[in-house]
Amino acid sequence: MIVLALVAGLGVLATLTALVPRAVRVKLVAGLLGLVEIVGGATAIRVLATNHAIVGHTSSLVPFTGVRIDLTPLGALFTLTTAVVAIAATIHWVGYRRHAMSSVSLSSAFALFVTSLLLVPAAGDIVTFLVLWEVMALSSLVLVAHDHAKRDETRQAAWWYGAMTQGGAALITLGLVVLGGHAANPSFSAIAASASHLPAATRGAVFLVLLVGFGSKAGLVPAHVWLPRAHAEAPAPASALLSGAMVNLGIYGIVLARTLLGVGATWWWLVAGFFGVISALYGSLYAATSTDLKRLLAYSTSDNMGLVVIGLSASGLFAAHNAAASSLALIATLVLVTAHALYKSTLFLGAGSVQYATDERDLDRLGGLARTMPVTTAVIVVGALAVAALPPLNGFGAEWLVVQSLVHGLSGADPVTTVATAVFVAALALTGGLTIVAFVKAVGVGFLGRARSESAEHAREVPVSMRIAPAITAAACVALGVAPGLAITAISRASDAVAPNRSGLTATLSGFHLQALRSAVDPLALALGAVAAALVVAGLRRAGGPRTGAKLRVFEPWGSGRAVTSARMQYTATSFAEPLQRVFDDVLAPQHDLDVSHVLESRYYVERVAYASANDDIVERRLYRPVLALAAVLGVRARGLANGSVHRYLAYGFVVLVIALVVVS
Amino acid sequence: MNLRHSLQLRHVDAGSCNGCEIEIGSVFGPVYDAERIGARLVASPRHADALLVTGPVTHNMASPLERTYLAMPEPRLVIALGDCARDCGVFSGGYAVAGAVADVVPVDLEIPGCPPHPDEIVSALRRFTNR
Numbered sequence: 001m002i003v004l005a006l007v008a009g010l011g012v013l014a015t016l017t018a019l020v021p022r023a024v025r026v027k028l029v030a031g032l033l034g035l036v037e038i039v040g041g042a043t044a045i046r047v048l049a050t051n052h053a054i055v056g057h058t059s060s061l062v063p064f065t066g067v068r069i070d071l072t073p074l075g076a077l078f079t080l081t082t083a084v085v086a087i088a089a090t091i092h093w094v095g096y097r098r099h100a101m102s103s104v105s106l107s108s109a110f111a112l113f114v115t116s117l118l119l120v121p122a123a124g125d126i127v128t129f130l131v132l133w134e135v136m137a138l139s140s141l142v143l144v145a146h147d148h149a150k151r152d153e154t155r156q157a158a159w160w161y162g163a164m165t166q167g168g169a170a171l172i173t174l175g176l177v178v179l180g181g182h183a184a185n186p187s188f189s190a191i192a193a194s195a196s197h198l199p200a201a202t203r204g205a206v207f208l209v210l211l212v213g214f215g216s217k218a219g220l221v222p223a224h225v226w227l228p229r230a231h232a233e234a235p236a237p238a239s240a241l242l243s244g245a246m247v248n249l250g251i252y253g254i255v256l257a258r259t260l261l262g263v264g265a266t267w268w269w270l271v272a273g274f275f276g277v278i279s280a281l282y283g284s285l286y287a288a289t290s291t292d293l294k295r296l297l298a299y300s301t302s303d304n305m306g307l308v309v310i311g312l313s314a315s316g317l318f319a320a321h322n323a324a325a326s327s328l329a330l331i332a333t334l335v336l337v338t339a340h341a342l343y344k345s346t347l348f349l350g351a352g353s354v355q356y357a358t359d360e361r362d363l364d365r366l367g368g369l370a371r372t373m374p375v376t377t378a379v380i381v382v383g384a385l386a387v388a389a390l391p392p393l394n395g396f397g398a399e400w401l402v403v404q405s406l407v408h409g410l411s412g413a414d415p416v417t418t419v420a421t422a423v424f425v426a427a428l429a430l431t432g433g434l435t436i437v438a439f440v441k442a443v444g445v446g447f448l449g450r451a452r453s454e455s456a457e458h459a460r461e462v463p464v465s466m467r468i469a470p471a472i473t474a475a476a477c478v479a480l481g482v483a484p485g486l487a488i489t490a491i492s493r494a495s496d497a498v499a500p501n502r503s504g505l506t507a508t509l510s511g512f513h514l515q516a517l518r519s520a521v522d523p524l525a526l527a528l529g530a531v532a533a534a535l536v537v538a539g540l541r542r543a544g545g546p547r548t549g550a551k552l553r554v555f556e557p558w559g560s561g562r563a564v565t566s567a568r569m570q571y572t573a574t575s576f577a578e579p580l581q582r583v584f585d586d587v588l589a590p591q592h593d594l595d596v597s598h599v600l601e602s603r604y605y606v607e608r609v610a611y612a613s614a615n616d617d618i619v620e621r622r623l624y625r626p627v628l629a630l631a632a633v634l635g636v637r638a639r640g641l642a643n644g645s646v647h648r649y650l651a652y653g654f655v656v657l658v659i660a661l662v663v664v665s
Numbered sequence: 666m667n668l669r670h671s672l673q674l675r676h677v678d679a680g681s682c683n684g685c686e687i688e689i690g691s692v693f694g695p696v697y698d699a700e701r702i703g704a705r706l707v708a709s710p711r712h713a714d715a716l717l718v719t720g721p722v723t724h725n726m727a728s729p730l731e732r733t734y735l736a737m738p739e740p741r742l743v744i745a746l747g748d749c750a751r752d753c754g755v756f757s758g759g760y761a762v763a764g765a766v767a768d769v770v771p772v773d774l775e776i777p778g779c780p781p782h783p784d785e786i787v788s789a790l791r792r793f794t795n796r
Contacts (some may be wrong), residue, residue: 558711559732563732
């Protein structure tokens with residue numbers, strides 16, 4: 001309790017420290033924030049190591065209910081993940097001096113955001129949770145809107161993000177208040193004890209409301225529209241925190257809903273699984289066709305959260321008939337959440353470094369960065385391999401566990417669950433393929449080849465703190481991939497808080513073993529095998545290649561007789577994704593606009609050809625835009641109600657009063 | 666040079682009047698059908714054993730001809746087809762002409778004629794294909 005108060009106190013102190021003069025501001029705030037992160041992370045490690053929750057209650061600070069703290073191993077896992085991501089983001093922030101990130105408002109918002117992210121999982125009752133949740137949402141809104149004065153896109157992103165997060169918070173509040181109204185006090189433990197007495201319909205409705213509310217925070221389709229905007233526009237340290245820490249809390253919320261309401265009915269998890277599948281497919285498809293590096297990463301976040309929700313749904317569906325597979329699915333989900341936090345923050349920090357060095361996010365204007373920015377390219381490659389779930393990185397172990405739980409959960413399942421599981425496996429497979437396409441494109445087009453623009457040509461490697469920050473999380477990706485045993489005890493303790501572990505999962509330093517399901521994998525051995533195979537192939541090529549002493553002739557690429565001088569003749573991100581876009585034409589419905597103008601004298605001669613293609617979000621175009629347009633029309637119509645006549649306003653008041661009295665009576 | 670009965674040809678028109686092209690078309694048509702003797706036209710110098718050049722080399726085509734030659738794998742041959750390719754023919758001294766093919770790339774075989782008869786072209790190609 002005292003430790004968490006210390007975290008909160010230091011966090012507030014760091015927020016206020018933003019008022020010191022500019023020369024020392026970033027260093028002071030970052031130093032204090034580092035302390036907050038280390039204390040928060042150490043507290044979480046202690047909870048996970050001892051397996052004892054930190055519980056506390058004080059009646060001060062908030063009227064009526066006070067503040068209640070309950071840091072369970074589950075919450076501690078999320079706090080620890082956030083702490084690691086936040087340490088990297090803070091180090092990156094120290095170097096990120098441009099883009100006004102060192103102003104008073106942004107420094108304080110950053111400090112407040114980190115502190116609230118660390119503390120949300122420690123909240124022990126509804127009021128504490130909602131207050132911290134709102135602090136987190138509003139401070140991150142300030143960060144998203146950092147460049148609002150200059151860029152219209154930033155203003156748009158801030159509007160979307162603000163509206164979606166407040167809408168989500170309203171639903172979460174509604175769901176939690178319904179539960180709290182039936183409990184002895186608003187603490188989560190009291191709610192969990194009393195929720196089983198509620199009628200099934202109420203519990204189902206509350207679950208749905210919480211699923212949508214927390215799902216919007218986790219970026220589930222169709223509530224994902226804020227994500228590609230806000231993540232792309234936010235400055236790099238903030239986007240790393242949004243994607244590596246804040247979306248996790250949406251998942252934490254869904255797990256929390258399960259601890260409060262119990263496993264519940266099958267249809268709950270079918271609905272959740274439906275949104276998970278849609279998010280995974282939609283996110284990976286848009287990631288594969290995006291050309292903006294940060295939008296690509298944001299859609300990939302949506303895709304990964306979809307996979308996480310698939311895992312959660314599998315856990316819920318299997319709970320009735322197969323406790324081993326159910327608990328394994330939950331553990332796999334939590335492994336995936338931590339893995340995603342690490343690799344996605346690596347990628348967002350790396351992308352931020354690229355943006356810092358080149359002022360570009362468009363892959364079609366990048367290229368050749370492997371030569372000019374070798375460290376940043378290396379961390380991006382590690383992150384891309386991890387997100388593509390290749391051994392020996394942490395993404396591989398996570399997805400392997402999810403697939404194992406799905407395959408083994410089939411035994412003893414009823415037909416509905418069997419069909420759902422088959423769909424889950426298929427979605428997982430398609431998503432995996434599309435993710436590889438997306439990240440081959442990101443690395444191949446963005447970092448290899450030749451520079452496609454002046455700014456990419458003259459890019460210089462970023463300051464040392466911005467190189468260290470993503471390297472920390474990339475190193476964690478490698479460490480947890482090679483030695484999953486480092487984290488698996490902590491993660492299975494966290495999942496024990498929700499459902500006891502029956503899967504017999506153990507992890508040695510180099511691999512996973514599932515005693516109950518007779519299955520094992522060793523990512524390190526797989527990776528060493530792959531490296532050995534690559535060496536053998538390279539050796540064979542050398543043996544079969546030109547004999548020693550043969551003349552090697554180097555000549556420019558064949559350009560049909562012309563000199564190949566323009567970097568624009570390279571494969572672009574758009575052309576790489578074009579076949580895929582063509583295959584999924586009906587889903588994506590990309591917009592093309594071709595405008596040919598002829599010279600005045602003859603239609604046989606073309607004066608100018610203008611071609612524009614846009615691949616904007618179809619959910620936004622077909623679902624949100626019409627609703628927003630309708631709201632705008634209604635808003636204009638409603639202006640007629642206020643014509644300045646006091647008599648009319650008094651009449652309104654009277655009518656509303658009468659309606660209220662009729663409803664109440 | 667032993668090409669083992671197979672000759673892959675890349676054709677470059679360096680400035681021809683297209684008379685030679687018509688004869689080449691006839692060489693690979695059903696009547697003379699040079700593919701029977703192992704000669705074949707290919708779409709890229711990367712696939713070619715020999716370069717088949719027609720016409721005088723114009724200023725605009727000198728650099729592409731040289732690039733095409735350099736893009737071919739070794740060992741490589743150059744066949745100058747028609748009088749223009751050999752010594753610029755009637756275009757000799759023309760304002761647009763850079764020179765004969767031999768002035769730009771080393772020539773291994775010349776086929777005279779304006780244009781050469783398909784029979785002559787086929788018999789010239791048979792010297793390489795040995796069929």
